[in-house]
Amino acid sequence: MTEFTSHTEESTPEESKPLLAEQKKTYGMIGGMAKLMAEAPGLLEAYKVVGDLFKNSSFDEDKLTVVWQTINVEHDCHYCVPAHTWIARNMGVSDEISDALRNETPLPNAHLEALRTFTLSVVRNRGNVDDKEVQAFLDAGFTKRQILEVILGISQKVMSNYTNHFANTPVDAPFRKLEWQKAA
Numbered sequence: 356m357t358e359f360t361s362h363t364e365e366s367t368p369e370e371s372k373p374l375l376a377e378q379k380k381t382y383g384m385i386g387g388m389a390k391l392m393a394e395a396p397g398l399l400e401a402y403k404v405v406g407d408l409f410k411n412s413s414f415d416e417d418k419l420t421v422v423w424q425t426i427n428v429e430h431d432c433h434y435c436v437p438a439h440t441w442i443a444r445n446m447g448v449s450d451e452i453s454d455a456l457r458n459e460t461p462l463p464n465a466h467l468e469a470l471r472t473f474t475l476s477v478v479r480n481r482g483n484v485d486d487k488e489v490q491a492f493l494d495a496g497f498t499k500r501q502i503l504e505v506i507l508g509i510s511q512k513v514m515s516n517y518t519n520h521f522a523n524t525p526v527d528a529p530f531r532k533l534e535w536q537k538a539a
Contacts, residue, residue: 359522362393370396374403384527388434388515391522398514405511412504416446421467422505424456425474426512428537434519435512437526437533457535469495474505482506 360366364385367375371393379385392399410419420443427435436457443453455462462468473492476484492502518524526534 356523357521359391360394361387361390363390367393368396371399374399377403384529386438387524387527388438388519388522391524392514392518398518402511402514405507405514409504409508409511412507413498413500414504414508416443416448417452417467418470419508420446420448420452421456421462421470422474422508423512424453425471426478426509427516428456428459429475429478430512430516430520431537432512432516432519433535434524434526434530435515436535437530440533440535441530459538466495470497470505473497473502474509477505478509 362368362371362375364372364375364379367390374396375385375389375393378389389399392402409422412419414422420439423439424436424443427439440453440457444450449463451463452467454460456471462471469492473484473488476488489502493499
């Protein structure tokens, strides 16, 4: 397996230093994934920018979590599932929603379930979603804008999930009590 460098504030490439400093200021720590992404400053910056754009989309905290965790679980990301469980709790998302996403069990309402179903279809079909599934998503109360915002969320999660697969990112201490494995 290829070894990736988990950068410190001192060892990180110059272009990544302000991004790591910002993460430390915002979260009180620099996450293991950011330390690894720092090797490629463009990736680290893109992840942050796309994440900020997605957080400012039309989705509320519950729906952001549904999109993020649906992708994390589908991609079997050992790092992002516990990290986003922790993030969801801090955003006020109920454990009922988080547990359903982590365990791939039904969500508490049909609206959120429609979002998970659509997001899974986009991921599994690489964007080639049939018209019936698109219409079902729209009929569930979502919009054309939100179709495109799901793509935005997927773009962010591909960067993190794939990085964590290549680097086998260790789960950070605050997330360890929320560790997760995909059900067989």
